[in-house]
Amino acid sequence: MTAVPDQRKRYAVIKSNRDFTYLFKKGECVVCGGFVCYIKPRRAGKNRLGIVTGKKVGNAVKRNRARRIIREAFRLIDPVFKEKTNRRFDFVFVARAKTPTFKMQQIYNLMSRNVLPKLQ
RNA sequence: GGACUCCGUUAUAUGAUCGCGGUGCGCGAGAGCGCAAUGAGGAAAGUCCGAGCAUCACAGAGCAGGAUAGCUGAUAACGUCAGCCGAGGGCGACCUUAGGGCAAGUGCAACAGAAAAAAUACCGCAGCGAAAGCUGUAAGGGUGGAAUGGCGAGGUAAGAGCUCACCGGAGUGCGGGAGACCGCACUGCCGUGUAAACCCUAUCCGAUGCAACACCGAUUGGUGCGGAGAGCAACGCGUCUGCUCGGCGCGCUUCGUUGAAAGGUGGCUUGACCCUGCCGGCGACGGCAGGGCUAGAUAGAUGAUCAUACACGACAGAACUCGGCUUAUCGACGGAGUCCGAAU
């Protein structure tokens, strides 16, 4: 992992299955109507984002919809996270069956209300 | 005006701001940045068929297994499509159709019924007989999904293709057609259904799939496993514990083994392609000319917010690529035609 800070890509993506299972096991769990979020602090670099859209969310269109909403909301809220604390975190968002019906703004509000206080 | 039939097109649009993917150009040592144009479907879906492509196997032929089943054509190919034939439905436009062979063989036909394919006769009918019964019958009744072709007349003791007409079916001949098949004539009086039962006949089929496969990369490298050592000083993780302290293990070094499995790149989008016009064909489709380039991701790109308009937006998201089929779907529009009613 290169530590070069770049302006464009503010966050990285969690790819490996090991990271996901690690977060499910050890991460702090935040549950709300739109999603379930697992958080775990990490050492440095960027915040990392992983999104899980299981089969129960719906068909491919609904899964895509859920993924895009969460990604967009995270893109907007990521600078807010960084302002609050210098620590960096791994996030895994799990979409629920209701997620595709939400608006992006609602997801953003849920994130700022439920996830933001947990970062410290 | 009403009720329908068939075919085709389309699948919110426009603008602003912030983002994403690859591509091109420019800048930069590099990471990357800037600009530009561009970026899901009619089904992208189900994976039900058929091909391309790749690897492996392969002298030839056959068996097994599977698929298809009217004819002629279209096509790279098909279980697809077109036209036609037969059958069925509709007043009609038109629609539906797995539609070879039970007269090669085998099986099955529950219950009911006398009898279910081999023959026979329950109630009957007629003759003989005092009666019991014997003989002749299969018209009628009854059972069943199906009962020895149907119906009428003659005939007869009563009956029967016993005889005849018409119809259905079979055989032969002639004519028409590319063929399925159709028409006519004659002969003759005929063993039911089931092959989406086994089977027979004809035709076709090697296997596996892009996670295929190819290349890069070789000891200061790298995947997994195991052994040994150092250190728990710091940091992170695991574990022992309800929590803290603390202990142990992992990370670090090294040896052995594993030997491309891991990683990266290609395959990956110029193709049986799309659009327009002309020609051939009833049509599926084919030919010629001109023009076009129109996603290519790899944890997986199309989004968010705002504004305006209206019909207030259905089903739904590419993952190697095509040709079909099947299924889901709010609607809108166009063309051709049929029937009924009214008026002229």
Place this chain on the structure above:
RNA sequence: UGGGGCGUCGCCAAGCGGUAAGGCAGUGGACUCUGACUCCACCAUUCCGAGGGUUCAAAUCCUUCCGCCCCAA
């Protein structure tokens, strides 16, 4: 992405052309002072996951969908 399998009563299931066994559970009764055990009876409404077809007749054969599970990576 490719391949394979299964849907039958509330649960577990047999049946694979002739009208749906059995067990558990449930309901009613008998036995008992009462309960358990045991015994008897009832329990699939022509809806065997759904639609269409073949057949005289389909849970069974053919076909198209729906749902679930497993395997290769």
